[in-house]
Amino acid sequence: NADTAMYRAKQQGRNSFAFYTHALTERSVQHLKMQSALHLALPKEEFSLVYQPQIDLHDGRMVGVEALLRWHSEDLGSVSPSDFIPAAERIGLIDEIGLWVLREACEQGARWLAQGLHFGRIAVNITGPQLLKENFVGEVGRILAQSGLPTSALELEVTENFMIQNPEESIQRLRQLRGMGVQIAIDDFGTGYSSLSYLKRLPLNTLKIDRSFVSGLPKDQDSRAIAEAIISMGHSLSLTVIAEGVEHRDQVGFLSDHGCRLAQGYLFGRPVSADKIAELLVTDARCHVTD
Numbered sequence: 097n098a099d100t101a102m103y104r105a106k107q108q109g110r111n112s113f114a115f116y117t118h119a120l121t122e123r124s125v126q127h128l129k130m131q132s133a134l135h136l137a138l139p140k141e142e143f144s145l146v147y148q149p150q151i152d153l154h155d156g157r158m159v160g161v162e163a164l165l166r167w168h169s170e171d172l173g174s175v176s177p178s179d180f181i182p183a184a185e186r187i188g189l190i191d192e193i194g195l196w197v198l199r200e201a202c203e204q205g206a207r208w209l210a211q212g213l214h215f216g217r218i219a220v221n222i223t224g225p226q227l228l229k230e231n232f233v234g235e236v237g238r239i240l241a242q243s244g245l246p247t248s249a250l251e252l253e254v255t256e257n258f259m260i261q262n263p264e265e266s267i268q269r270l271r272q273l274r275g276m277g278v279q280i281a282i283d284d285f286g287t288g289y290s291s292l293s294y295l296k297r298l299p300l301n302t303l304k305i306d307r308s309f310v311s312g313l314p315k316d317q318d319s320r321a322i323a324e325a326i327i328s329m330g331h332s333l334s335l336t337v338i339a340e341g342v343e344h345r346d347q348v349g350f351l352s353d354h355g356c357r358l359a360q361g362y363l364f365g366r367p368v369s370a371d372k373i374a375e376l377l378v379t380d381a382r383c384h385v386t387d
């Protein structure tokens with residue numbers, strides 16, 4: 097009857113409400129756990145860097161490496177940078193973590209060079225807020241000097257989206273860094289909407305074609321059109337163009353045919369330890385494309 101129907105509806109309502117709050121609580125508990133674990137990650141030395149080779153498609157040689165941050169938390173296990181970097185930004189830890197990454201990468205680069213291992217350049221990702229921090233440029237200079245890494249061996253990667261949101265401040269900071277001799281790459285390129293006229297004003301060395309376009313090559317029409325446009329845009333501005341996330345041989349064919357000479361991706365090598373990179377350099381292992 098009507099009463100029992102009403103009762104049932106209320107029960108269900110209450111249950112789904114309870115379920116909903118339970119799910120929310122679960123998520124915020126996870127967030128809180130990550131936050132408190134992040135606060136301890138540096139002192140507990142839970143961070144490390146891995147390095148992914150960047151390859152010249154003409155001869156298969158390594159022309160550089162991208163440093164990528166890894167966090168193995170005692171409490172949470174391995175956490176992806178795509179999850180913990182935004183969290184670190186929210187809780188104000190990104191500057192400290194970012195400086196740790198820079199120092200570690202520059203010191204590693206200097207160690208390789210001291211061993212006679214010529215890795216080309218080392219690319220380090222930085223977040224937008226880090227770039228705009230008051231003393232960032234000074235810190236980069238200090239870290240370079242202390243590590244002994246030649247300034248031109250360091251490349252900083254900033255995402256296109258951040259630069260577009262903060263065009264004038266970004267230009268100013270990047271000019272200071274370029275002035276010191278640091279190289280600048282624009283990461284995840286193609287996902288934002290930079291105009292050619294804005295790009296022209298940025299003191300850049302490198303455009304990195306975002307993986308989302310590379311993955312559609314060579315079949316997907318839109319990916320082809322976008323990749324071609326980025327490559328010719330880069331060349332018209334005399335920039336180095338590098339494709340990220342290359343996983344298949346036929347992507348290489350398309351890229352080479354269209355004048356993109358550099359690539360990075362699982363096809364050539366996953367991010368690996370510094371020792372593994374040293375091994376590759378010692379044996380002068382060409383990262384040949386294998387079937």
Ligand code: C2E
Pocket residue numbers: 148163164165176177178181194197221222223253283284340341342343360361362363367
């Ligand atoms: P990103 O800078 O665009 O780095 C490329 C990401 O793609 C890396 O993921 C890399 O491992 C992955 N990747 C490389 N080749 C392939 C491929 O062939 N296929 C696929 N599916 N993936 C590939 P990772 O290391 O998980 O990093 C994710 C993002 O986290 C990075 O994207 C970057 O935005 C951020 N990140 C990583 N390390 C740092 C850091 O030290 N500082 C800052 N600020 N951000 C970092």
Ligand code: MG
Pocket residue numbers: 162221253283
């Ligand atoms: Mg990057």
Ligand code: MG
Pocket residue numbers: 283284304306340
């Ligand atoms: Mg990228």
Ligand code: MG
Pocket residue numbers: 284306307340
């Ligand atoms: Mg990316």
